[in-house]
Amino acid sequence: MRQSFELPLEPTSATAKYEGSRYFNRELSWLEFGARILELADDERLGALQRAKFFAIFGSGLDEFFQVRVAGLKDQLLSPFTIRSTDGLTPREQLGAIRSRLVQLLEAAEDSFEQRLVPRLAQVGVSIERVASLSDATRARLKRDFEAGLYPVLTPLSVDPAHPFPYISNLSLNLAVAVREPSHHEERFARIKVPSNFPRLYPVGNGAFVLIEDLIESFAGLLFPGMEIGETALFRVTRNTDLVLEEGEADDLLALVETELRRRRFGRAVRLEIAANSSSAIRALLVEELELHRDDVYTTSLPLDMRCLFEVHDLGLDSERGPRALGRTPPPFSYPEGESVDLFTALKGGDVLVHHPYDSFSSTVEHFVAAAARDPDVLAIKQTLYRTSGDSAIVDSLIDAAESGKQVVVIVEVKARFDELANIGWARKLEDAGVHVVYGVVGLKTHCKAIMVVRRESQGLVRYCHLGTGNYNAKTARSYEDYGLFTTDPEIGYDLGEVFNYLTGFSRPSHLTKLVLAPTDLRARIGALIARETARGAEGMISFKVNGLVDPEIIEALYTASGAGVMVRGLVRGICALRPGQPVLSENIVIRSIVGEFLEHSRVFVFGDPQDPESEVLVGSADLMQRNLDRRVELLFPLQEPELRRRVTQMLALEWEDDTNAWTLDAMGHWHRPASAKGISAQLILNSPLQAREAPRGS
Template sequence: MLNLKNPDLYNNRETSWLQFNTRVLKQALDESLPLLERLKFLAIYGTNLDEFYMIRIAGLKKLFAAGIVVSSADKLTPLQQLREIREYLHQEQQVAEHCLVSILKKLEHEGIKVKDYHELSQGQKHYLNRYFNENIYPVIIPIAVDATHPFPHLNNLSFGLIVKLRDSDNASIERFGIIRVPRVLERFVELENDIYIPIESIVAEHVEDLFPGYSLIKFASFRVTRNADIEIEEEEADDFLEILEEGLKLRRKGAMVRLEVGSDGDEEIVNFFNRHTNVYQDDIFRFHTFLNLSSLWQIVSNKRFAHLLLEPFKTKTLPPLDHSENIFATLEKQDILLFHPYESFDPVVMLIQTAAKDPDVVSIKMTLYRSGKDSPIVKALMGASEAGIQVTVMVELKARFDEENNLIWAKALEKAGAHVIYGIKGFKVHAKATLITKKKNGKLKQYAHLGTGNYNPSTSKIYTDMSYLTSKDEITNDMTRFFHFLTGFSKKGKLNELYMSPSQIKPKILSLIQNEARKKSDGRIIAKLNSLVDEDVIRALYKASQAGVKIDLIVRGICCLKPGIEGVSENIRVISILGKYLEHARAFYFKNDEAGVYISSADWMPRNLTRRIELLTTIKDQKAKEKIVQILKLQCADNSLAHELQSDGSYIKVKHDDIKTINNHLLLEDYVNKVTKASAKESMGTLEQIMSNIFNEENNSAV
């Protein structure tokens, strides 16, 4: 019998993530995409890499320092992982820089130019000199470093210049200094005619204004990355709000894990800087282009060049939510499954706004993980509370990188009179759920929203997620129990139609996989998720494959399972879809299960299954089930945006069919547009039948 714990059967989590980010970089390299679309993917690549260093590399360093030898199913030690990652990233940096240079050169032909100060005309230099004096000089921070001036603390993602100076009165005296460029200043200064000047290029020309009496010998730009993972000792936290606020301050002071240096950074400059910061040599990256790829968003967002992006899609509200009938009345007649961003997130916002103004609504209960900065949903909740409706909101203060924003909303909700829960001790609450209770004919009636994504109208336009709206008692009764668990004390919370982690989701998933395995070659699984890491789930999938079950996995990011291994996983296919939208939904189809179709807030990772409060939702409505299965089958058939995982951990772009090109993003846009334009007569039949007809026309042989 094969040993399914053999480390050779597992991809390393970190290197699998690197492969994902490489797929993002490949989008930037794709010459079939518009230029600013390519630049956008390069910005995403850089942002992803920043977070990877702040969290994952920082974590591996801590494991290594703690002497932990084995931390994952592949059995690689933290040190082995760090070595592989560093080698991978130093090689890939050259690809990213070449990509940036190539895109910028082509953008020049379109009218967008990135230039250094010394490349400008005298008139442009004169303008920038005035701009420096009026806008940069008052806020820039020149810092001398010597025996009486200690090296400054540099916050996470601090950016600036390292300078070497000579005393104008005594040429034998040379000194080093730091110029910090505050984040309030834009990364590029924009001139007329769409010329972008990197701010360090302007600052470098005025170093001697910042250090009077000294002349500039040389300089280099720098950027630092620190450990940004907040550790909260909850056992000692009497006031969770207070300790989180303190943790946010400490994040800025975490251990330095990466140093990026500009092309002028010679050994002397780097050594000076590193004597004070002590960054490991292999975590120092020297760039020949400008630092901070994530800052490219400033150029991407130039509205005058929107034609250099993919054509934007206007999300639609489809029947039955496109008419004036009260949304509660609609939900009493039928369940609704929305697939964002093709179908608008507005009905979800409208549900909460309608409830907030309805005099018959008794209570609104909701979980908030990431809600955005200007949230209409939070404003509606505040209005509802002020109007006397009982509002209970679970605001997850531990939502990484959104803690500060969530603190602001939590305080505002409390001020409006809402009952705010600041997390559950020992767990993150990642579930996406809303429960509305209102009076109807002398009784209480409840309405629910369960989703795979956050209550954030902004990201709902670029993330693919699913929303399930229902008034079915079996669902809403479970949600009542769920919110009682969040607000009260319970060690034995059990739901019936919903499944809650940390106690229920993993056993349910394992049971569903095992049930398909018992059906052998008649078994069928399609699972769509962001990451697959959990060893027990992977082993269950391996066993199902060995039994003959056909398994399709649509995994956007990390996948530690290796498909295509003879005798283990030859019946498993894994694809990753990258394109116009960020694939974020979690949806599952199990052919031989009575319910058959589920959506979830949880990925198949240990953190989601054992260390978070998540929900797995049984889809009760037949039309909604059919719609989800159609979407899953369409994505499995994609041969335009899909990359297929190989047994060695690499990914290969799925080739176009000679007859049909199947781009699921464009097909879904087309579906929504056709439904919107159809008259009542043409719309005979269900939305799912219309979708099925479109897909069969486009890719009947593939689905």
């Protein structure tokens, strides 16, 4: 049985505009991406722990959606001007449509979680119990555990004339408690913050757990001796966390970001999540104190902060967790035991393409940087860092390289959303080691993924380059699908050198031979290639794979191409504002989405017949969104070797055959899974040990 998460059929003023526009609404499109994730959480073909993980992913994504997108719409409400989305909706109409759709999704999620996932977890020996349902002996033991391990950490904060309503931090989990003295009838409000440095799952024994907030709620009376405890209610607040940076007025970008991060903690509340069993009195109090509207309140029987279900996924039971990436080590990074291979000599044999997570990140990209740090002939290493993991081997290698006397330059993007604090820490650690740290170009985020190693060799200096679609993050590289190209192509090396000079100095690349750079050239290049295929009419072909497609200019160009007879096929994992399959407008455009165990993250663009040597195959870091094309430093790089082009275009073809993790978008905004399925999963095929272990490379 699979739950339906499609758009509602009943018309409203907002949905009528939505359905009559040339574009789908960006925010509603994101919710439909969330619906696809929930459909996986409800898919009984998947393992129980795997399904729990998809609930956690949905909850985590929804947190970011409210912190940024909903918060932005609320800011627009304060504007003296009427601001409309590309599909013609006002901010108020969008907020209304978001709530209407989200209430439906949450109701379906509650039903899926309670009626299907919880029983399935119990079948495999995992249960999340309520403290009240446990035996007297078990409750007594939990009370002792609470007094010894949790009680000393908790701090009840009361609200009375001497104690104002406490500040509720963003995304914190809290318990509201009504207390009163036995001799008085007047109730007062108190708040207990659930500590975030404890696991959410507390083991009871025999595969049973209770949530830590349930433990606190059950024994909250111990925190108020001599008082009577009335009702309690778990709640959680989401705040506006978007940073507003006036970089042009800042002498120190690092200090500016730190200041804004402190302000973020006090951003305006935009959502209140509260347990379904809470009273209207407590909800009213929280709404008033947090200065919210009643439509900002979401009552739910789901666990507040569904990220706790990541802990369920990590419990073990490999048969229920879903597939893990094999992480193969392809040549030239692997070689027979006992045989020594000079990596740099091997890389000069031709371009090498790696495909994560099917190919290991640590034994390829991290190995490359570590080898460069050790090699006495390497003179310089230059790299961009947008997001990296907490135990980054790459950062350690860069520090080793700097300490050994090499010139090391790192462009750290301290404005990477939700990673600002971590990136500030990396920047200071690198600077302390003597690395030249640069914070990119004023007004732009540096989102491109690139490494350049300059090595002294007998014929002169040689540039070894790595260009990728994913972040230099070992943790996400085990679950994000991305490409990486290793090349010694001198023209690409020269271009990349110019890009690094652009990022570190005041230069602007006048002409790049092979790399395509945003915001200077990328929009125009994509537009020109679409126009080239449009001029070919019915013989034209355009296929692409991106995370998001919302840019109106690009969408209009694709509509024009479709009208000229060009076959356009797009794999769009997340947000898609293009309306496919409309007579005349877009009848030659097909849009699909692949959502599975691994996050489809690579960006690929193919203009022309893939079998034609004159076709263009570009890979890189940019989505087809205004921010990527106009407000970020992005790179696309060409695949020149026939074998590399063949591999990538075959991968795209395989994803079009996928009938397991695929949805197709129709003209009304509904996403449909295939009516009949042959059981083809591109991800399982690519992750198979039967796949060739050798990374395709040029001759």
